[in-house]
Amino acid sequence: MAQFTDQQIIDLCRSSQTRERGFRILVGQYKSKIYWHVRRIIYDHDDANDVTQQVFVKIWKGLDEFRGDSMLFSWIYRIATNESLNYLKRIKSHEMVPLENVTSWLENRVEHEEITGDEIERRLHKALAKLPEKQRLVFNMKFFEDLKFREISDILKVTEGSLKASYHYAVKKIEDSLTHD
Amino acid sequence: MKDNKIPNNDLLNDFEESDLLKSLINKNSFKVPDQYFDVLESEILKQTVEQKPTITISLSGKIRNYKYLAYAASIIFILGLAFLFIINSSPQKLQYTKKDSQKLPESIQQLPFADSNKTNVAASKSVETENEKETHSIPVVTPKAGSVDFSTKKMNPQYANSTVATQALKETTDQKWSPVNSSQSGQNIALQPVFIAMESGAQTPNYIVNSTDHIQTQTLARLVKSSRFIPSDTCVSSGFNFTIAKRVKDTYRFVWNNEIEASTYHISEGQVLKLEIFIKDSLIKTEFSNITWVEKPQPEIPAFISICAYESVLIDAKISQKEYHFDWSVSTKNSSELLMENLPVGITEVKLRVTSCADTVWAFSKIEVKDCKFEIPNVITPNGDGFNDYFVIKGLNNYPGTELTVFDRNGKLIYHAPDYQNDWSPANLPEGTYFYSLKIKDSKQTEHGGVLNIVR
Numbered sequence: 001m002a003q004f005t006d007q008q009i010i011d012l013c014r015s016s017q018t019r020e021r022g023f024r025i026l027v028g029q030y031k032s033k034i035y036w037h038v039r040r041i042i043y044d045h046d047d048a049n050d051v052t053q054q055v056f057v058k059i060w061k062g063l064d065e066f067r068g069d070s071m072l073f074s075w076i077y078r079i080a081t082n083e084s085l086n087y088l089k090r091i092k093s094h095e096m097v098p099l100e101n102v103t104s105w106l107e108n109r110v111e112h113e114e115i116t117g118d119e120i121e122r123r124l125h126k127a128l129a130k131l132p133e134k135q136r137l138v139f140n141m142k143f144f145e146d147l148k149f150r151e152i153s154d155i156l157k158v159t160e161g162s163l164k165a166s167y168h169y170a171v172k173k174i175e176d177s178l179t180h181d
Numbered sequence: 182m183k184d185n186k187i188p189n190n191d192l193l194n195d196f197e198e199s200d201l202l203k204s205l206i207n208k209n210s211f212k213v214p215d216q217y218f219d220v221l222e223s224e225i226l227k228q229t230v231e232q233k234p235t236i237t238i239s240l241s242g243k244i245r246n247y248k249y250l251a252y253a254a255s256i257i258f259i260l261g262l263a264f265l266f267i268i269n270s271s272p273q274k275l276q277y278t279k280k281d282s283q284k285l286p287e288s289i290q291q292l293p294f295a296d297s298n299k300t301n302v303a304a305s306k307s308v309e310t311e312n313e314k315e316t317h318s319i320p321v322v323t324p325k326a327g328s329v330d331f332s333t334k335k336m337n338p339q340y341a342n343s344t345v346a347t348q349a350l351k352e353t354t355d356q357k358w359s360p361v362n363s364s365q366s367g368q369n370i371a372l373q374p375v376f377i378a379m380e381s382g383a384q385t386p387n388y389i390v391n392s393t394d395h396i397q398t399q400t401l402a403r404l405v406k407s408s409r410f411i412p413s414d415t416c417v418s419s420g421f422n423f424t425i426a427k428r429v430k431d432t433y434r435f436v437w438n439n440e441i442e443a444s445t446y447h448i449s450e451g452q453v454l455k456l457e458i459f460i461k462d463s464l465i466k467t468e469f470s471n472i473t474w475v476e477k478p479q480p481e482i483p484a485f486i487s488i489c490a491y492e493s494v495l496i497d498a499k500i501s502q503k504e505y506h507f508d509w510s511v512s513t514k515n516s517s518e519l520l521m522e523n524l525p526v527g528i529t530e531v532k533l534r535v536t537s538c539a540d541t542v543w544a545f546s547k548i549e550v551k552d553c554k555f556e557i558p559n560v561i562t563p564n565g566d567g568f569n570d571y572f573v574i575k576g577l578n579n580y581p582g583t584e585l586t587v588f589d590r591n592g593k594l595i596y597h598a599p600d601y602q603n604d605w606s607p608a609n610l611p612e613g614t615y616f617y618s619l620k621i622k623d624s625k626q627t628e629h630g631g632v633l634n635i636v637r
Contacts, residue, residue, distance in 0.1 A: 020230045027225050032218050039211055049217075053224055060229035108460050120201070121210040143198075143206060175199050 004029065006072040013063050023060055026072075031056070033145070034080045040140045041084040043109040043129075051087050055080045074154035081137065081155060106130075120178065127177040134158075135170040142167050410435075411456050411470040416538030418477040420449045423456075434459040448472065475504050478535040480517075480544040489553030489579050492623065493522040496546060498533060508534040526552045553579040555619070560634045563606045571606045572633065574619070582622035587633070589615055612636055 004012075004025050012022025034055055039048035058079050066075060106129040128136055137156065141147045149167075153160045198206075214220075411423055425435055425444040436457045437446040448454060454470040480498035488494050498507065498517040507515050510532040519531070531546040556575035563570050577583060585601035588594055595615060596605055612635050621627040 023230055024226065027222055031221055031225065035213075035218070035221060039213075043211075045211070045213060049221065052221060053228060056225040057228050121205060124202075124205055125210060143202075146206075171198055171202065175202055178201060 010066075010072055013066075019063065023063070026059070026076075027056060030076055034076065037077065037080050037140070037145060038084045040144060041081070041137065042088055043106070047087065047091075051083050052080075055083050058083070071154060074151060077141075077151075077155040078157075085133070123178055124174065127174045130177070131170055131173060135166045135173075138163050138166045139170040139174070143171075409468060410458065410466075411454060411468050413468075413470060414473065415448075415454065415470045416473040416475055417448065418475055418537065418539040420447055422447050423454075432460070433465070434461075473538060475537045475539050476502070477540045478502070478505050478537055478542050480533055480535050480542060482531070482533060482544050482546045484545065485547050485549070487549040487551065488524070489551050490524070490526050491553070493520060494524075494548060495520050496531060496533075498535065498544065500535070502537075504537050506536045508536070521548065524548065524550045526550050551579060555629065557619075557629075557631060559632055560636055561607075562636050563608050563610075564637045565608070571603060572617075573603045574601075577601065577603055580621050580623070584620040584622070586618045586620075587615055588617075589613070607635060610635055 009022050009026050009029075012018040012025065031052070035048060035052045038051045038055065039045065042048055042051065055076075059076060062079075066072070107126055110125045110129045128139065131139065134156075138152060141152050141155070142149070147155075149160045149163050152158075152163050156163070410425065415421070423437075423446045425433075434442060435444055435446075436442045436459065438451075438455050439457075446454075446456075452472055454472055456468045456470070457464055458466040458468075478500055480500055482496050482498055486494055486496075496519045501517045505517075507517055509519050511521070511529070512519055519533075521529075521531070527550060529548040529550060531548060533544040533546070535542045535544070554576055558569065558573065561569045561572050572585075572587075582600050585596070585598045585605070586594070587596040587605075587607075590613065595610065596607070598605065601619075615633045615635060617631055617633050619629045621629070
């Protein structure tokens with residue numbers, strides 16, 4: 001399937017006759033990216049599946065309001081990020097996880113995932129679960145999803161400088177725990 | 182598109198990930214099910230583009246403001262689904278309870294005992310479709326080998342093909358009572374996986390929650406967060422075991438009533454059960470269950486009753502606690518006594534199910550209904566040849582205590598027996614016409630009279 005640019009997708013979605021086609025293309029091109037983005041934040045497949053569906057329903061409903069003053073790409077990622085973080089927050093409060101246990105709770109979620117790969121990958125994900133939320137997000141997007149700092153900055157509405165610092169810290173911490181643990 | 186106002190800062194871009202970390206870049210360590218993204222796409226489209234046309238057509242497409250109505254409608258629809266889901270997923274519905282059996286749908290409850298098969302067929306069809314809908318759910322309740330299963334148990338083989346009525350009865354009761362069908366009878370068995378196995382004492386039927394398949398398709402964390410381990414209300418008649426399924430207990434720790442850490446807990450007393458679930462040392466969840474103790478019902482009804490067609494019979498289970506619910510296969514009455522009248526000739530099977538919130542106990546009775554007609558001869562030949570020497574009334578043995586009185590044409594009393602035994606042979610009476618009167622010892626004191634000719 002030929003790749004469409006964001007601009008082509010937006011143009012299709014603008015007109016009510018082609019909106020449906022545009023949205024189908026959007027889903028086709030973004031579904032796996034968004035799923036993996038969500039999955040890496042909340043780990044559990046079933047949860048990620050739910051949230052990803054919610055994200056696309058939101059996008060569909062929000063197409064009218066999307067004015068194109070930011071990029072489609074970052075708009076979609078922003079919705080996905082917010083939905084995932086809200087979801088985590090919601091189930092955390094639902095399960096009454098004490099604050100000091102939040103990270104161990106996340107680690108535990110990682111442990112429940114069947115991680116393919118070898119021991120070192122498992123340790124990478126455990127180390128990742130220990131990171132503060134922002135550093136974890138940045139690391140995911142930069143390291144796994146190969147996004148540019150400029151793109152991440154657009155998504156999270158955080159300056160690039162601060163993102164780079166976060167990423168730097170995250171990499172340091174992860175390398176530490178990979179080599180020392 | 183937005184201009185990037187921050188100049189690329191190469192200084193911060195400078196640092197390098199270590200080789201070890203670099204080797205992991207873009208490695209995807211999490212699994213997804215096969216073909217998952219196709220499923221995801223179709224799910225998304227179902228909820229978005231494919232949902233819209235039906236709504237916009239009905240609003241004729243032009244009235245833009247009405248789209249909010251459409252949104253509202255879809256939200257209500259989703260809420261409705263969610264509500265159904267919540268109802269369906271309540272894990273307390275694992276056993277028959279008093280409430281459950283009262284909730285039998287009217288169509289089934291009011292099936293008369295020997296109703297036509299049509300109704301049953303219709304009922305079973307709807308059951309099938311329900312099953313198709315719920316393919317992702319698990320048939321949670323399965324009675325263990327020792328418990329009573331109507332569909333396989335033959336009560337009295339010698340009567341197996343005696344009457345059509347018993348056949349119809351069987352179908353009716355299977356429909357009404359087989360445990361799997363209970364999920365279609367209004368109270369749904371949990372849609373969500375529930376991974377406690379409950380075992381009651383040796384006397385009562387066992388309920389095992391089988392969720393192995395489901396655990397494989399669901400991740401454990403999701404199960405733990407979305408399910409209750411113990412029901413909020415538990416009703417028991419005797420000691421009771423809560424057992425946590427294996428895969429869960431390997432990961433989590435379970436502490437019961439603040440004292441015992443185990444994956445199985447035997448409860449023998451108390452009003453409240455407390456369960457705390459830990460991962461390592463952090464408490465994940467606390468659950469409580471209110472325990473109700475109810476004595477196990479022990480109905481006693483006679484296994485075999487023989488009556489005549491005109492007679493009625495009162496079957497009494499001899500228990501009448503308020504906590505019990507009585508289901509008779511031949512009546513919709515919730516009572517420990519059942520008066521049966523106007524029964525058809527043949528064999529009638531009566532099945533009684535007594536349910537308390539903890540137990541289900543069955544009792545069976547077979548009623549033989551004879552038509553008990555008299556066949557009274559109008560001639561006897563008491564000449565000692567072995568034929569018709571005695572005044573023999575066929576069917577008399579069905580009426581113990583029947584009084585026979587015989588008069589001659591002048592009204593003179595010839596013979597009287599308060600409990601006639603077919604043993605009167607008037608060897609020395611002259612030939613002629615006589616009159617007899619039978620008085621049957623039933624509730625109506627039925628009398629029957631007739632003419633008897635004596636010929637030699």
